[in-house]
């Protein structure tokens with residue numbers, strides 16, 4: 001089990017699930033819990049048993065289907081309703097019966113909320129907290145308290161807000177998490193309030209929302225002010241602008257502040273875990289996320305690359321391997337010789353200085369015409385190979401292509417493409433039909449080449465993006481086409497640019513096929 005000196009408490013399955021558009025099944029929740037446990041968090045808040053059948057079911061199945069190595073499960077719920085006994089409240093019963101060793105109770109700590117939202121007295125709210133905490137403690141559960149709206153409540157009535165903490169601690173709550181529920185706090189003022197709360201006898205925790213973009217900074221400020229329990233969500237999921245991103249918080253505390261929160265090997269697996277969770281949640285990963293985003297260690301500027309060539313630490317705050325991420329070089333019109341040299345090395349080529357210079361010039365010229373190599377790594381690698389070895393080293397040469405688009409009598413629109421190619425000493429003429437001109441060209445090329453290169457059967461065109469770009473003089477617009485292809489081992493992207501959309505598509509398609517053949521081991 002995790003070290004009890006400092007708590008890492010994940011609430012993805014409860015507060016994270018309050019994110020717009022995020023909807024997890026019980027199986028999804030179990031899968032996310034396993035990923036979080038692999039990261040080594042101390043607590044996983046699984047949901048609110050009794051509030052909906054899914055969360056009740058999660059806790060039932062968790063007892064037999066989750067074999068947690070690090071984390072303890074926490075069941076979330078509210079203090080009892082006003083005017084009744086905790087033992088008689090069905091939602092409190094659901095917490096008791098959840099099988100979770102920890103219960104986290106949300107309680108009002110803002111006087112205005114007690115009066116307006118709960119519609120009860122300040123004294124009755126304290127009684128609700130006291131009764132519910134002591135009842136669950138007597139039933140053998142460890143009880144944490146989320147002091148809802150604590151910071152706004154402290155500003156409105158500090159004595160009452162602190163009285164809520166004291167009441168919960170005296171009744172047996174072992175953690176009191178101060179919640180910036182509306183997410184409106186800034187780090188300096190938040191730290192002052194945390195300072196005032198530390199010493200109320202229970203461990204003080206922090207739970208921040210990101211409405212000011214400060215959830216992570218606020219969590220760190222709270223820890224500096226004495227909090228020893230930090231809550232957050234995987235990938236910053238959560239209601240409105242989200243919760244503190246637990247991955248960022250953990251990496252910051254462990255790598256910058258020297259806390260020993262999760263095993264070193266687990267931290268080095270964090271990027272994979274963050275992405276594995278996005279696969280379950282079906283939320284597109286934020287490529288710019290600190291530490292774990294695919295762009296977190298991607299370098300585009302030529303000046304950066306020239307320094308990185310000497311020492312990567314000159315433009316990186318940590319070694320990406322510490323969080324399981326990788327440094328990547330992006331090649332674009334902002335590249336210099338060092339950028340292409342490093343990118344070449346990443347792809348397995350050692351480039352001579354003259355070749356790097358020629359390649360940078362070609363990249364800049366082509367990007368000025370509308371090509372984009374940072375989005376089309378495969379096109380860059382082909383350009384690099386052409387620069388080193390010449391285009392004659394391609395697997396096939398194109399004599400010509402032609403496409404006919406016909407609206408037939410019945411109204412059906414059909415496309416037919418003919419390609420004339422040269423490969424392995426043969427002249428090939430092939431015709432393909434498709435539901436559009438690019439589809440027809442793709443079929444024709446495959447039909448022509450598959451006999452010589454059977455691996456092409458495993459290459460699929462999976463995405464096709466078109467963008468109309470302003471021409472250099474603002475009049476003659478050009479089309480950029482990006483094609484993403486895949487085989488059993490991965491994906492690659494290629495780019496084509498021309499005033500004619502079919503020519504632009506053809507360029508991207510020809511490169512997609514050529515790169516697919518390279519990946520299949522045909523060096524041409």
Ligand SMILES: CC(=O)SCCNC(=O)CCNC(=O)[C@H](O)C(C)(C)COP(=O)(O)OP(=O)(O)OC[C@H]1O[C@@H](n2cnc3c(N)ncnc32)[C@H](O)[C@@H]1OP(=O)(O)O
Nearest residue numbers: 048050051052078079080081106107108117118119148181
């Ligand atoms: C800050 C947070 O994110 S806390 C987590 C919030 N999460 C959720 O709300 C998701 C799950 N919620 C639910 O499924 C439902 O709201 C339930 C099952 C909890 C309650 O549903 P309902 O009984 O239909 O009540 P409803 O949602 O309309 O209102 C909430 C009730 O809880 C009361 N309440 C709110 N906070 C607390 C609290 N801390 N302690 C006790 N009661 C509370 C409200 O006063 C209100 O009481 P009322 O029914 O007498 O008006």
Ligand SMILES: CC(=O)C(=O)O
Nearest residue numbers: 106146148149179181
């Ligand atoms: C409890 C909780 O999620 C909050 O106050 O934000």
